[in-house]
Amino acid sequence: MMGLGSASAGSMAASILYRLVSVYSPSGRELEASKTLAEIAVELGLNAWLDNTNSVYITPEWSDRSAGILLVGHIDTVKGYIEPRFNGELVWGRGAVDAKGPLAAMLTSLSYASTSIREVRCPIALAALTGEEEDSRGAWNLVNTGHVPPLIVVGEPTNDTKVAIGYRGSMKVLIECKGRGGHSSAPWLGDSALDLLYGVISDIKKLETGRGPDGLSIAVTRICGGDSWNVLPSSAEAYIDIRIPPGVNPSTLRGNVLGIAHRPGCNAKIVAAEDPIRVKPSSPVPRSLMRGLLVQGIKPSLAIKTGTSDMNILGKHTHSISAYGPGDSRLAHTTQEHVSVKSLEIAVKTYSHAIKELCNNRIAANTVPLPID
Numbered sequence: 001m002m003g004l005g006s007a008s009a010g011s012m013a014a015s016i017l018y019r020l021v022s023v024y025s026p027s028g029r030e031l032e033a034s035k036t037l038a039e040i041a042v043e044l045g046l047n048a049w050l051d052n053t054n055s056v057y058i059t060p061e062w063s064d065r066s067a068g069i070l071l072v073g074h075i076d077t078v079k080g081y082i083e084p085r086f087n088g089e090l091v092w093g094r095g096a097v098d099a100k101g102p103l104a105a106m107l108t109s110l111s112y113a114s115t116s117i118r119e120v121r122c123p124i125a126l127a128a129l130t131g132e133e134e135d136s137r138g139a140w141n142l143v144n145t146g147h148v149p150p151l152i153v154v155g156e157p158t159n160d161t162k163v164a165i166g167y168r169g170s171m172k173v174l175i176e177c178k179g180r181g182g183h184s185s186a187p188w189l190g191d192s193a194l195d196l197l198y199g200v201i202s203d204i205k206k207l208e209t210g211r212g213p214d215g216l217s218i219a220v221t222r223i224c225g226g227d228s229w230n231v232l233p234s235s236a237e238a239y240i241d242i243r244i245p246p247g248v249n250p251s252t253l254r255g256n257v258l259g260i261a262h263r264p265g266c267n268a269k270i271v272a273a274e275d276p277i278r279v280k281p282s283s284p285v286p287r288s289l290m291r292g293l294l295v296q297g298i299k300p301s302l303a304i305k306t307g308t309s310d311m312n313i314l315g316k317h318t319h320s321i322s323a324y325g326p327g328d329s330r331l332a333h334t335t336q337e338h339v340s341v342k343s344l345e346i347a348v349k350t351y352s353h354a355i356k357e358l359c360n361n362r363i364a365a366n367t368v369p370l371p372i373d
Contacts, residue, residue: 010345021093102155102325292353
């Protein structure tokens with residue numbers, strides 16, 4: 001295999017990525033894409049298997065099914081098919097940015113590294129987890145079965161030069177309101193559930209503190225109520241997506257939200273929640289990623305991402321964790337998802353340096369078994 005000094009690193013990752021985006025895999029429909037990734041890994045001379053969540057695990061051929069270092073990507077995407085294209089410079093397709101691009105670069109770097117780290121028997125593996133865009137069942141399976149290695153590199157788009165040391169948390173809230181209804185020609189005589197709902201939403205929105213990774217943001221993503229022009233709705237509901245920056249106490253926020261919604265005719269429940277996460281940039285994983293950029297002559301920067309990822313779930317159970325990946329994160333979940341060969345090449349080299357450095361870290365010797373099928 002050619003060395004990382006050649007242009008083949010980006011081209012190899014791009015070819016892998018094109019094969020991955022050619023298989024549409026929204027959350028819940030990952031099996032075919034998982035099988036495709038496993039096939040590619042075997043073609044590269046690596047071991048690969050699926051667990052009971054259809055997540056894919058990949059190790060060097062000489063390795064057992066355990067790891068002290070885990071490269072973590074996700075094989076699922078949001079919904080919305082995009083025609084796969086590869087013109088030699090750019091790869092287009094659903095998931096090209098979020099997050100099959102990082103996954104392809106990780107697999108390429110593991111393939112390059114598998115021979116050089118054989119003598120030291122570095123306990124490294126790659127996991128392509130399922131459900132990250134919805135229920136994170138792949139990540140939760142790692143946690144619930146006690147299979148979280150001490151060192152984790154998360155593959156998420158960070159605009160090539162940024163290393164993510166944190167993510168905002170999330171809180172998904174369902175608000176339901178009931179009213180007497182009535183005739184719309186005399187609304188003062190009735191009781192509209194939508195009016196009650198609007199009042200709750202307005203008061204919850206007052207908790208917002210600003211934009212960006214340091215702000216607490218509140219987005220109403222669904223409102224449903226009523227079925228006729230001339231009838232006041234007797235029931236209504238809304239979905240609210242709250243994003244929580246590091247430093248905000250999720251328990252306090254939860255109490256505030258539920259307290260605001262608790263009023264005559266209305267109630268709220270927290271459907272799902274993830275705590276925010278922030279790690280020290282001096283810990284092994286972010287440090288190794290930053291050095292991987294520096295050796296290429298690229299000045300790295302640190303970032304707190306506005307969304308959430310499997311890093312929020314896995315971070316509590318690791319010694320060190322951080323996220324990095326190729327691609328413009330502004331293109332994630334859009335109809336314009338694409339990533340360049342150049343971005344993939346930078347990512348392969350960054351991951352490869354991080355692997356080499358982390359393999360020399362004695363913390364990686366604390367291995368854990370990986371999930372099996």
